[in-house]
Amino acid sequence: MATAQPLRAPLGANRENLRQHNLSAVLRLLHLSGAVPRTHLTSVTGLNRSTISDLVGELVALGLVTERDAEVDGSVGRPSRVVEPTDQVVAIAVNPETDATTVGVVSLDGRVLVRRRHPTRLRPEPEHALRIATKLISELRAGLPSGTRIVGVGVAVPGMIRVHDGVVRFAPHLGWVEVPLGTMLAQQTGLPVYVGNDAASACTAEQLYGAARGSAHAVYLHAGSGGIGGGVVVDNHLLRGASGYAGELGHMQISSSRATDYSGIAGSLEALVRRDDLLEVFKLDSATDEELDFDIMHTKDPRVLRLLHRQTDDLGRAVGVLSTIFNPQTVLLGGFLTSLFKRDAPRLLSAVRASSIAPASEGLVVRGGELGTAAVLIGAAELAIAPLLESPAGTTLTPNRR
Amino acid sequence: MATAQPLRAPLGANRENLRQHNLSAVLRLLHLSGAVPRTHLTSVTGLNRSTISDLVGELVALGLVTERDAEVDGSVGRPSRVVEPTDQVVAIAVNPETDATTVGVVSLDGRVLVRRRHPTRLRPEPEHALRIATKLISELRAGLPSGTRIVGVGVAVPGMIRVHDGVVRFAPHLGWVEVPLGTMLAQQTGLPVYVGNDAASACTAEQLYGAARGSAHAVYLHAGSGGIGGGVVVDNHLLRGASGYAGELGHMQISSSRATDYSGIAGSLEALVRRDDLLEVFKLDSATDEELDFDIMHTKDPRVLRLLHRQTDDLGRAVGVLSTIFNPQTVLLGGFLTSLFKRDAPRLLSAVRASSIAPASEGLVVRGGELGTAAVLIGAAELAIAPLLESPAGTTLTPNRR
DNA sequence: GCGCCATTGTTGCCGTACCCAACAAATGCT
DNA sequence: AGCATTTGTTGGGTACGGCAACAATGGCGC
Structure with a gap:
């Protein structure tokens, strides 16, 4: 086990911290963007060419990144070398x-x-x-x-x-x-x-590389066979809370329903929006998300539609409450929640509006995840x-x- | 209006940023702790004595802080001078x-x-x-x-x-x-x-100087004549969200009740835990928080008690949901919410437990604010x-x- | 192919912010 | 009064980023 982190980070910063900060900034950029020309590093960091040269040199010496010549791209001037993290x-x-x-x-x-x-x-x-x-x-x-x-x-x-x-x-x-x-x-x-x-x-991954890329504030909800999980990014940082249990959005109570989830909480999102309930009305023992998605998108059975409507409304409530609390730029839905959204986006969004204060939801983007199981x-x-x-x-x- | 803040802060840091960071760290400490001996500044920042001397000198030159001799305290060695922010x-x-x-x-x-x-x-x-x-x-x-x-x-x-x-x-x-x-x-x-x-x-103030001092993660709920307001501190920073509307906890939907708040949201905390409802059962036109607190603490009227129970349960639901979402160290209650808590803390806490995942609420401290109207x-x-x-x-x- | 332009990388030097060590100053204790 | 202890001050050292001049590399016009 690695725990690391000193008991209390000193508030002051010295030259070492400065260097570390800049090395970190460069490596973070490469982490996020992959291969990038040095010029880009200088403009984004605001550091001098010579400093970037030095920093990249150190990262190369550490064996973390490699440099190579750029492909010809037709632009004038000396081409900037491309830096990228090594797969080593x-x-x-x-x-x-x-x-x-x-x-x-x-x-x-x-x-x-x-x-x-x-x-x-x-x-x-x-x-x-x-x-x-x-x-x-x-x-x-x-x-x-x-x-x-x-x-x-x-x-x-x-x-x-x-x-x-x-x-x-x-x-x-x-x-x-x-x-x-x-x-x-x-x-x-x-x-x-x-x-x-x-x-x-998964939330972190989608915020770094996926559908919430660039959103400093994002909320993520994923429904799998194991229930509904959640994640929140606040100011580009994953919400952890005092002990690391924050963001358990599946267990947030959103209604007065008596139905309970696996943690014994009544009326929670996970207790109300259940994959198993859908499998049951579709008379399936199990299904991949793709199969379930197909059925959700094409069903005309009124009994199924009623269930879909209720689940969509409940999901919308949760998204609305979360918008009121977090005022995010993006809400991402994963698993079959994406299917609910695709099937009847207007219904979901109107439930969101009914459960949130107007300013918090006015610029909100709701969408599906991009990374799938890789997230x-x-x-x-x-x-x-x-x-x-x-x-x-x-x-x-x-x-x-x- | 002052808006300031550059479009995009550069990721890199140079010597100027370093100096600014350290000046900021020192001033922040004084901001938080008031008068403090220099020694304390060195130990907390981890910076060298001579550096602290230089930084404090600059802050004095800027007219932001003053230095004075410490009172005799009986400790050996040369007494450290006391630095404090100026009231100028x-x-x-x-x-x-x-x-x-x-x-x-x-x-x-x-x-x-x-x-x-x-x-x-x-x-x-x-x-x-x-x-x-x-x-x-x-x-x-x-x-x-x-x-x-x-x-x-x-x-x-x-x-x-x-x-x-x-x-x-x-x-x-x-x-x-x-x-x-x-x-x-x-x-x-x-x-x-x-x-x-x-x-x-008020949340910020309580987290800096009041009952949530030292809690890096805190949730604040305040009920006044105007309804229920909220605030959240995540990792020592106030939660603002993408546009600044985050933390409107009074408007979070917690039940399926039809009662709506002033923003038109049904079943929200503010719609369910209403000061006016209490005034009504006490047959009061208006009351200070102190008067209301007295009545809440001493009533034996079963009709009033039923209302108090329901409000306590609903408040507990909200606190439970917020604990599941944020996993805070401290939840602060202000206004007459403090009275509900004092009147029947076990009931409130059991409602919290019923609405939250166990790990998130196990170390939770619920208490009243300390700063009152100054907050x-x-x-x-x-x-x-x-x-x-x-x-x-x-x-x-x-x-x-x- | 050659000269010119534009852009980037490199190199040596500089300034600055912090560290360090030695010394001075201020207090308690014997 | 003298010693121990702690803190403030001072002068020098160092590391790191900025800077400017120069070299390198490519496009473009002729």
Whole structure:
């Protein structure tokens, strides 16, 4: 387990902090934008050409980025060299779910390089999921090019995570309680492990690379087989709260209904907008999101339509309340929530307006996610990449044993 | 009106930024703690003695702080000189309400030095409130010691404010719609004016100096004659949202009730937990919070108790939902909400638990505010002080004309 | 292909903001 | 009074970003 972070960051800044800040700013830009000409770095950072040269030089020396000549683009003047994060440094992402555990290798600029998915029986025990993850990780590590270094492992879990020590406090759909997943996986792999919530991770990914890119304030709702998860970005930072449990939007109570969710909360979003209810009216045992989407978009059964209407209204209420609370630029919907939105956007939006103060929803954009299932992996990797971005020169990377 | 802020802050930092950051860090500490020995500044900032000496010297030269010898305290060694913000630099706070307009002078360390309250007929027109504010401001300015300089005017309004230009979009209880209050008051006073929400301002004040001091994550709910306002602090920063309308917690929908608030939202906290309903069962036309508190604490009328129970339950629902969303350390209650809490804390807390996920509420502290009516003024002043804290050397202060 | 223009990268020097160490100053304690 | 302890001050050192001159690289007109 890696926890890092000093007890109390000193408020003052010295030259070292300055350097670190600038290294961090450059690496962050590359993290976000991938390959970028040096000129772009100078204009965005506001730093001098010579300073950028020096900073990039240091990042190259650290083995974090590479430089190459730009393709000919027809512009006048000496072409600016292109800087990009190297694929020699990667993060490993893990995502245990009710029906499968997935492991991926993610590059510094947020591309999923490899992915392996291992289906399981429903609700795997923690030890089972851990074995699968460990096995997949070592298989993937064996396949990495030589010289690759690993920043760490990010784990995205559908549950409530105490972030500072990586303990899964409660993952209702997996049936996990107080599982010290971070420590366990760190022991198995010998890598630093960071654990976070799955929807919050996906939210981060969509805000960095996906449909909420550029929105400093965004709200994310995702409905999967395990219920509804959420994430919030405030001022470009993921909302964590005092202990890391913030953003559990599926469990927000929005009505006086008696129906309860897996956490025992009545009238919550997750209790009202249920995938299983849809499967039932469609008389399906299980379905992929694509199959469910097709059925939702094409059904004319009045009984189904009534359910869709109610779910759309309830979803709209939640989005409205969240708009009143957060005044976001963008609300992203994932999983079958996207289908509800596509099926009857006007209905959803009018429910949003009825449940929110007008100014907060007037500029609001509601849309579906873009990254699909990659979002969770990218966001999980982000957990492990974040410390490196914070302190590019002060982070030790683990050389990959083959 | 003062808007300032560059279009896009450059990501890089140079020596100037470094100096500014450190000046800012020192001034912020004094802002928060008032008089403080230099030693404390060195230990908290982590900067060198000589650097602190230099920084304090610059702040003294800027006329923002003063130094004096410490009182004898019996400790060994050379006594450290005490640094404190000067009362020669102040902010003016304005708070228009339905029944009065209040103006105050607030010091850099958050003390209300003078306060004047002018009662009005209900729902004053914007022009009326503006005239009162202008008059009170010039009276207070005439009473300031010579040499005093003013950072600006902060206005806390019970309504939705577009922060970047100080327009009151909608203040339901005042009946104001699209009032460019910032510009108007800036013209009248010749001072930079910053406008914000009243409850958000009070929230800021309580988080800096009051009952939520030290809580990096806090939620604030205040019930006054004008309804229920809210504020949220995330990671020591006030939640503003994309356009500044975030944190309108009174308008969050928490039940399926048909009762609507002044913004037309059904089942919102403000629609359900109404001061007027209490006045009615107590058969009162109006009452101060103190009088109402006495009645709430001592009533045995079963009809009243039923109402109190329902309001307590509804308040608890809201606090529970907010805990699930924000996972705060502290939830503060102001106005008669404090009385509901004091009257039956176990009931409130059990409602909170029923509406929140367990980990998010397990360490939660619910309590009343400490600053009372000063909170709004201190928070309003904070709006005007914030730019100075951000850039102590780069902010121009207005010398007070007498 | 050659000269000119535009733009970027490189290099050496400079200034500044912080650190450091030595010393001076101020207090308590014996 | 002298010592110990702590803090403020001062002069010099250093690292890091800015700057300006120059070199490098490509497009364009002829």
